[in-house]
Amino acid sequence: MLKVKLDQDKCVSGGQCVFAAPEVFDQRDEDGVAVLLREDVPAELVDGVREAADICPALAITLQEN
Amino acid sequence: MVDTASVVIVGAGHSGFQTAKSLRDSGFTGPVTVLNGDAEAPYQRPPLSKAYLTGKSGFDDLRFAAQEFYARMDITLRNGVRAETINPAGRTLGLSDGTILPYGHLVLATGTKPRELTVPGSDADGVVGLRSVADADDIAARLETSRNVVVIGAGFIGLEFVSVAVAKGHTPVVLEFAPRILGRAASEPVSEYFLSHYRQQGVDFRLGTAVERIETIDGKAVAVVDSKGTRHPADLVVVGIGVLPETSLAEQAGLTIDNGIFVDEFLGTSDPHISAVGDCCSYPSTTAGRVVRLESVQNATDHGRCVAAKIVGTPRPYMELPWFWSDQGTKKLQIAGLNFGSDQQVIRGDLGGGKFSVFMYNDGELVAVDSVDRPMDHMSARRLMAAKVPLSPQDAGDPDFDLKAFALKARTAAATGA
Numbered sequence: 001m002l003k004v005k006l007d008q009d010k011c012v013s014g015g016q017c018v019f020a021a022p023e024v025f026d027q028r029d030e031d032g033v034a035v036l037l038r039e040d041v042p043a044e045l046v047d048g049v050r051e052a053a054d055i056c057p058a059l060a061i062t063l064q065e066n
Numbered sequence: 067m068v069d070t071a072s073v074v075i076v077g078a079g080h081s082g083f084q085t086a087k088s089l090r091d092s093g094f095t096g097p098v099t100v101l102n103g104d105a106e107a108p109y110q111r112p113p114l115s116k117a118y119l120t121g122k123s124g125f126d127d128l129r130f131a132a133q134e135f136y137a138r139m140d141i142t143l144r145n146g147v148r149a150e151t152i153n154p155a156g157r158t159l160g161l162s163d164g165t166i167l168p169y170g171h172l173v174l175a176t177g178t179k180p181r182e183l184t185v186p187g188s189d190a191d192g193v194v195g196l197r198s199v200a201d202a203d204d205i206a207a208r209l210e211t212s213r214n215v216v217v218i219g220a221g222f223i224g225l226e227f228v229s230v231a232v233a234k235g236h237t238p239v240v241l242e243f244a245p246r247i248l249g250r251a252a253s254e255p256v257s258e259y260f261l262s263h264y265r266q267q268g269v270d271f272r273l274g275t276a277v278e279r280i281e282t283i284d285g286k287a288v289a290v291v292d293s294k295g296t297r298h299p300a301d302l303v304v305v306g307i308g309v310l311p312e313t314s315l316a317e318q319a320g321l322t323i324d325n326g327i328f329v330d331e332f333l334g335t336s337d338p339h340i341s342a343v344g345d346c347c348s349y350p351s352t353t354a355g356r357v358v359r360l361e362s363v364q365n366a367t368d369h370g371r372c373v374a375a376k377i378v379g380t381p382r383p384y385m386e387l388p389w390f391w392s393d394q395g396t397k398k399l400q401i402a403g404l405n406f407g408s409d410q411q412v413i414r415g416d417l418g419g420g421k422f423s424v425f426m427y428n429d430g431e432l433v434a435v436d437s438v439d440r441p442m443d444h445m446s447a448r449r450l451m452a453a454k455v456p457l458s459p460q461d462a463g464d465p466d467f468d469l470k471a472f473a474l475k476a477r478t479a480a481a482t483g484a
Contacts, residue, residue: 009117010127012391013398014364015445031398032441054091057363059110059130 021048071170078102081344082175084370178309187280192287224306229395237268343369403434446473
């Protein structure tokens with residue numbers, strides 16, 4: 001299963017991941033920093049999560065294939 | 067039809083890197099070469115004036131990808147090699163190592179170069195710009211020992227540097243030629259807010275004031291004399307007076323230039339075998355209804371994806387909504403859309419408390435939103451503007467109006483075609 005990692009120190013609050021995969025990413029209301037809702041990505045969400053990693057302006061999202 | 071035999075990308079900033087990556091992500095199988103004029107492997111520049119300068123992140127954090135990425139993606143990365151000439155008729159590049167490189171399609175991602183200070187003393191030791199990782203390292207070291215810091219230019223970069231200098235205990239003098247700070251990028255309320263915010267921290271702003279000359283002793287900067295005759299002692303002078311598009315290669319090739327390398331909505335230049343992406347190009351913006359040239363990560367990376375789609379044979383016009391961000395110390399400024407003049411501004415949030423958004427309308431249409439520490443306003447604004455869902459000025463300014471829920475609903479409706 002695909003595992004997703006988020007580096008909150010790199011996050012620039014662009015919110016791109018939330019547009020791409022709202023089931024996996026959210027944002028803190030106060031500073032917009034992304035938060036991970038789940039680490040394991042089920043098959044139906046893989047495309048969205050890959051897109052999120054691609055369009056993150058700070059390259060804060062990494063994917064791990066298991 | 068784009069010739070897909072081989073693609074050469076000149077430049078390895080956000081737009082160049084993204085173009086190469088998106089070509090492979092889109093299934094392009096021909097050779098892809100990235101010419102990176104920098105000796106360092108490709109890295110992100112925006113953090114140089116932010117997290118990197120504060121020491122919060124290191125150089126490894128700046129890299130777009132580890133070395134093995136380029137091999138895995140079959141991208142030929144040539145560090146320290148510049149394109150010096152284009153032969154458009156023969157479709158070849160003359161490189162800085164003396165070799166000739168043919169291309170099927172050429173993507174210019176040449177970025178910008180800093181506008182240089184030309185007053186007497188500009189080349190003194192202690193007068194520095196912030197462009198490369200070497201510049202950032204140099205500035206970080208000088209901040210440790212400098213006693214008097216002067217900043218020339220109060221745009222994004224100048225003020226990001228100011229926030230870092232203040233955090234390190236300095237109280238810089240800032241000279242800004244324009245009557246307000248951030249004048250090119252942000253709305254008046256945002257300019258006024260940050261002016262007051264930094265003044266409270268001891269920063270000495272001189273607006274409507276240019277630099278006249280830099281005084282030196284033994285080749286080292288000792289003071290900046292401004293256009294009003296005031297002398298400011300300075301052993302560190304940071305210059306952030308904007309950038310110019312890097313167009314020399316395109317000019318030499320005879321491409322059309324108009325405040326940057328001029329491209330159509332598919333990012334094609336006046337030569338059918340050459341495209342241009344990112345900060346170096348100007349293009350007809352559907353958002354603004356005019357030709358624009360933007361300097362942002364969003365613009366650079368979305369251009370990269372758009373040009374890759376064209377090269378693999380699925381062209382679509384470039385229509386992305388522009389957005390920007392700037393870290394001002396612990397404050398975050400976010401901008402959605404483009405403001406080329408507005409006739410109505412609505413404030414949402416707490417202006418005095420430094421958590422607010424400025425909704426800008428022109429002729430009743432929402433054209434841009436500036437947000438200071440209001441990330442959810444920013445996200446909502448992008449959702450609404452991208453989906454072209456109108457937001458009334460009354461709702462925008464009403465603290466009881468649930469903007470986030472409204473924007474989420476609008477986006478869902480747009481996505482499902484409801």
